[in-house]
Amino acid sequence: MDKYKSLKQECYEANMQLPKLGLVIYTFGNVSCIDRSAGVYAIKPSGVNYDKMTWQDIVILDLDDKVINGSMRPSSDAKTHTVLYNAFDNIGGIVHTHSTCATAWSQAGRSVPLYGTTHADHLACDIPCTEIMEDESIKGDYEKETGYQILNAFKTQNLNPDEVQMVLVAGHGPFSWGTDAIKAVYNSKVLEELCQMALLTENISPDAKRLKTALIRKHYNRKHGKNAYYGQN
Amino acid sequence: MDKYKSLKQECYEANMQLPKLGLVIYTFGNVSCIDRSAGVYAIKPSGVNYDKMTWQDIVILDLDDKVINGSMRPSSDAKTHTVLYNAFDNIGGIVHTHSTCATAWSQAGRSVPLYGTTHADHLACDIPCTEIMEDESIKGDYEKETGYQILNAFKTQNLNPDEVQMVLVAGHGPFSWGTDAIKAVYNSKVLEELCQMALLTENISPDAKRLKTALIRKHYNRKHGKNAYYGQN
Amino acid sequence: MDKYKSLKQECYEANMQLPKLGLVIYTFGNVSCIDRSAGVYAIKPSGVNYDKMTWQDIVILDLDDKVINGSMRPSSDAKTHTVLYNAFDNIGGIVHTHSTCATAWSQAGRSVPLYGTTHADHLACDIPCTEIMEDESIKGDYEKETGYQILNAFKTQNLNPDEVQMVLVAGHGPFSWGTDAIKAVYNSKVLEELCQMALLTENISPDAKRLKTALIRKHYNRKHGKNAYYGQN
Amino acid sequence: MDKYKSLKQECYEANMQLPKLGLVIYTFGNVSCIDRSAGVYAIKPSGVNYDKMTWQDIVILDLDDKVINGSMRPSSDAKTHTVLYNAFDNIGGIVHTHSTCATAWSQAGRSVPLYGTTHADHLACDIPCTEIMEDESIKGDYEKETGYQILNAFKTQNLNPDEVQMVLVAGHGPFSWGTDAIKAVYNSKVLEELCQMALLTENISPDAKRLKTALIRKHYNRKHGKNAYYGQN
Numbered sequence: 001m002d003k004y005k006s007l008k009q010e011c012y013e014a015n016m017q018l019p020k021l022g023l024v025i026y027t028f029g030n031v032s033c034i035d036r037s038a039g040v041y042a043i044k045p046s047g048v049n050y051d052k053m054t055w056q057d058i059v060i061l062d063l064d065d066k067v068i069n070g071s072m073r074p075s076s077d078a079k080t081h082t083v084l085y086n087a088f089d090n091i092g093g094i095v096h097t098h099s100t101c102a103t104a105w106s107q108a109g110r111s112v113p114l115y116g117t118t119h120a121d122h123l124a125c126d127i128p129c130t131e132i133m134e135d136e137s138i139k140g141d142y143e144k145e146t147g148y149q150i151l152n153a154f155k156t157q158n159l160n161p162d163e164v165q166m167v168l169v170a171g172h173g174p175f176s177w178g179t180d181a182i183k184a185v186y187n188s189k190v191l192e193e194l195c196q197m198a199l200l201t202e203n204i205s206p207d208a209k210r211l212k213t214a215l216i217r218k219h220y221n222r223k224h225g226k227n228a229y230y231g232q233n
Numbered sequence: 234m235d236k237y238k239s240l241k242q243e244c245y246e247a248n249m250q251l252p253k254l255g256l257v258i259y260t261f262g263n264v265s266c267i268d269r270s271a272g273v274y275a276i277k278p279s280g281v282n283y284d285k286m287t288w289q290d291i292v293i294l295d296l297d298d299k300v301i302n303g304s305m306r307p308s309s310d311a312k313t314h315t316v317l318y319n320a321f322d323n324i325g326g327i328v329h330t331h332s333t334c335a336t337a338w339s340q341a342g343r344s345v346p347l348y349g350t351t352h353a354d355h356l357a358c359d360i361p362c363t364e365i366m367e368d369e370s371i372k373g374d375y376e377k378e379t380g381y382q383i384l385n386a387f388k389t390q391n392l393n394p395d396e397v398q399m400v401l402v403a404g405h406g407p408f409s410w411g412t413d414a415i416k417a418v419y420n421s422k423v424l425e426e427l428c429q430m431a432l433l434t435e436n437i438s439p440d441a442k443r444l445k446t447a448l449i450r451k452h453y454n455r456k457h458g459k460n461a462y463y464g465q466n
Numbered sequence: 467m468d469k470y471k472s473l474k475q476e477c478y479e480a481n482m483q484l485p486k487l488g489l490v491i492y493t494f495g496n497v498s499c500i501d502r503s504a505g506v507y508a509i510k511p512s513g514v515n516y517d518k519m520t521w522q523d524i525v526i527l528d529l530d531d532k533v534i535n536g537s538m539r540p541s542s543d544a545k546t547h548t549v550l551y552n553a554f555d556n557i558g559g560i561v562h563t564h565s566t567c568a569t570a571w572s573q574a575g576r577s578v579p580l581y582g583t584t585h586a587d588h589l590a591c592d593i594p595c596t597e598i599m600e601d602e603s604i605k606g607d608y609e610k611e612t613g614y615q616i617l618n619a620f621k622t623q624n625l626n627p628d629e630v631q632m633v634l635v636a637g638h639g640p641f642s643w644g645t646d647a648i649k650a651v652y653n654s655k656v657l658e659e660l661c662q663m664a665l666l667t668e669n670i671s672p673d674a675k676r677l678k679t680a681l682i683r684k685h686y687n688r689k690h691g692k693n694a695y696y697g698q699n
Numbered sequence: 700m701d702k703y704k705s706l707k708q709e710c711y712e713a714n715m716q717l718p719k720l721g722l723v724i725y726t727f728g729n730v731s732c733i734d735r736s737a738g739v740y741a742i743k744p745s746g747v748n749y750d751k752m753t754w755q756d757i758v759i760l761d762l763d764d765k766v767i768n769g770s771m772r773p774s775s776d777a778k779t780h781t782v783l784y785n786a787f788d789n790i791g792g793i794v795h796t797h798s799t800c801a802t803a804w805s806q807a808g809r810s811v812p813l814y815g816t817t818h819a820d821h822l823a824c825d826i827p828c829t830e831i832m833e834d835e836s837i838k839g840d841y842e843k844e845t846g847y848q849i850l851n852a853f854k855t856q857n858l859n860p861d862e863v864q865m866v867l868v869a870g871h872g873p874f875s876w877g878t879d880a881i882k883a884v885y886n887s888k889v890l891e892e893l894c895q896m897a898l899l900t901e902n903i904s905p906d907a908k909r910l911k912t913a914l915i916r917k918h919y920n921r922k923h924g925k926n927a928y929y930g931q932n
Contacts, residue, residue, distance in 0.1 A: 101899060201337045205342070670809060
């Protein structure tokens with residue numbers, strides 16, 4: 001009997017959505033989810049294909065990067081997940097992919113301008129892009145530094161991770177999160193869609209303007225905060 | 234026994250076409266259809282995923298925005314539908330999506346130029362784009378104002394909603410309609426295709442010219458009006 | 467017993483490939499195939515959806531545009547097919563679609579430059595685009611004139627329809643043909659692919675050069691003519 | 700009993716992945732795999748559709764281009780494969796496709812700039828593009844010369860085929876390889892993805908910069924060489 005069975009299964013199900021949603025090919029992504037009360041999180045094993053993975057392959061780590069349970073090596077990006085779980089108190093799941101359009105914006109090193117209400121329904125500012133990593137950090141504990149790179153972007157751009165649940169790591173690719181793993185996957189898919197729409201918007205109008213503030217606030221607040229009136233709750 | 238069963242089922246079937254046609258992800262869209270004799274219309278519930286929705290979840294409203302039947306909250310865009318049903322006498326169904334290319338043109342704030350016969354088969358002018366909404370309207374009854382924004386575009390551009398069955402709301406996304414819900418969905422798919430073709434046309438030839446008037450009239454009249462000779466009727 | 471059963475079935479099967487190959491949505495295309503000895507050809511009925519069509523719906527016409535057999539109205543483009551069958555002696559099938567990239571090149575009014583060997587494997591020159599139709603022709607027998615428009619492009623550009631089996635009608639979309647209906651469909655799919663590749667090539671290098679003549683001849687002759695050595699025959 | 704059964708089956712399985720991965724339409728590609736101890740390799744027959752091919756159709760050749768076993772004619776590109784097997788000692792499989800984005804870069808005649816870590820995970824330099832072939836070579840033993848064209852690019856650009864497992868042949872399309880056929884197919888899919896990402900990166904930022912050297916080394920060495928720590932081995 002595996003005491004982490006339900007956490008592993010939640011992690012497995014969320015991981016399996018990535019190829020179905022067209023967000024990853026081969027092993028180009030990973031999802032984790034945390035049990036805050038137990039102080040452990042579950043993550044995809046490194047380099048294992050989605051079509052061969054079972055829930056039993058999922059690896060359990062604590063918040064000091066120690067493997068607690070599981071026979072496989074965790075995702076090489078695990079330390080980035082640990083940094084984010086330690087810094088962002090309210091998040092329950094994290095996703096990293098190399099989805100096509102989000103990766104292209106990351107490679108271009110640009111934040112994604114807020115061009116429309118589809119974007120404003122999810123976050124009230126541009127999708128942030130980090131600075132490119134310094135050489136010393138690259139030579140250090142690289143995956144941990146990737147986490148710090150994200151924290152630094154949120155600090156310098158004064159962003160709240162409960163409101164901005166996605167980020168582009170410059171030269172690399174996207175990370176997203178949410179209150180659970182499925183919501184983090186949702187944000188990962190939405191991010192890819194927003195990146196494609198913004199790319200095409202600039203294609204149609206190279207001098208397209210950002211959405212006006214009143215519309216941003218209106219759409220963001222329709223879905224978030226105490227006056228939200230979208231959905232069934 | 235639900236007296237609105239057949240209206241709800243018609244609405245449900247039309248809604249379920251959206252994800253199959255690649256026009257929506259998650260809850261990014263809604264379809265409604267009206268029973269003119271009863272003075273009520275059916276619409277998708279707010280924020281419900283397509284793969285979990287049943288026909289019983291569909292909500293019935295009257296033309297004063299009052300929920301007549303159904304246990305769920307209607308789409309947050311319902312008031313926009315109400316405005317359109319009240320203003321456009323001959324329409325039987327309405328669709329709103331955030332389909333990728335149509336949303337990109339909306340975000341660019343541009344009407345879609347009539348570049349070819351595929352476009353002219355469906356409407357004889359550019360696909361209209363509204364003005365961006367005024368701040369006072371945004372702070373008012375927003376979804377109702379979105380309807381007025383569309384009506385205003387049709388009035389100032391002197392358009393007939395029986396002939397022009399699609400519109401782009403600036404900074405937001407597309408709406409389409411038709412004599413019934415399935416025809417409204419058809420127009421939604423055609424709109425997305427026309428938006429992609431126009432985008433690629435400008436990509437291939439930045440100075441592409443609009444189709445000549447004689448070809449526009451020829452193709453539009455092949456399919457519409459008393460001399461139409463396309464199809465089986 | 468239907469004496470045209472096998473011709474209708476051949477036509478039906480070829481038509482059904484179009485949506486599967488992603489070349490048409492709804493009723494945006496048609497395929498025909500000819501029985502030269504009987505002097506008749508089979509074509510899709512007008513405005514019938516692919517998912518509702520049966521082989522019995524296929525219409526038989528002679529080469530004077532007269533319906534010989536079938537209870538439905540033939541494709542509104544039938545007269546274009548008739549002109550091509552009468553002018554191009556060796557063709558056995560014709561396809562018309564509004565496939566996305568081929569239509570975008572048609573709308574841009576540009577011939578597709580021969581940028582690579584994928585193109586040269588199929589034809590040894592640019593994919594021709596016709597002139598835009600004159601107003602008198604549009605007011606005349608429009609679909610017949612569309613056929614003449616194609617013949618005129620082949621005459622003025624000195625092209626051989628046995629070697630160049632595809633064309634873009636300016637402002638409209640693509641036609642392709644082949645020795646039978648399935649080969650015409652093959653050319654329709656290849657055309658769409660070549661159009662997409664050429665569009666992306668110019669995207670990557672706005673000043674991309676046409677393939678050199680020696681490579682064009684080499685690749686075209688690998689697959690065509692008496693010294694061909696591609697395939698199993 | 701066919702003594703080449705297992706080699707043919709390995710070749711067949713790898714070939715069948717190409718259409719599933721969206722890398723080929725019709726017969727636009729081929730995979731081979733070698734048995735080094737026997738000095739023979741298996742390759743797809745020329746011009747045979749994927750949906751009609753069986754493992755028995757696979758052809759066996761020796762490293763002098765002689766057909767050893769099989770009743771069909773081998774891929775017309777077989778001589779290119781032979782040249783590569785003779786020159787690159789450690790490769791076990793080769794793939795040639797006309798996948799859309801990789802072909803577009805080939806047609807543009809450009810090497811693909813290393814813009815991000817997805818690229819660096821697989822190779823530590825730009826994806827090389829060959830020179831365009833000289834006319835004398837085209838008139839000579841063309842498919843053999845295509846192999847020499849690749850060898851020449853690797854020599855003049857000082858590249859190691861164990862580290863750089865993909866190449867664009869100018870005006871033509873991509874070749875990839877790997878220690879076995881499935882890994883060669885993997886590289887073919889990754890190549891297509893990298894080509895699409897680079898294209899979109901330049902679309903978003905025409906003056907995008909290559910990834911800094913420290914990040915290239917870091918990511919390449921995470922997955923390759925004696926200090927690799929990605930995956931389960």
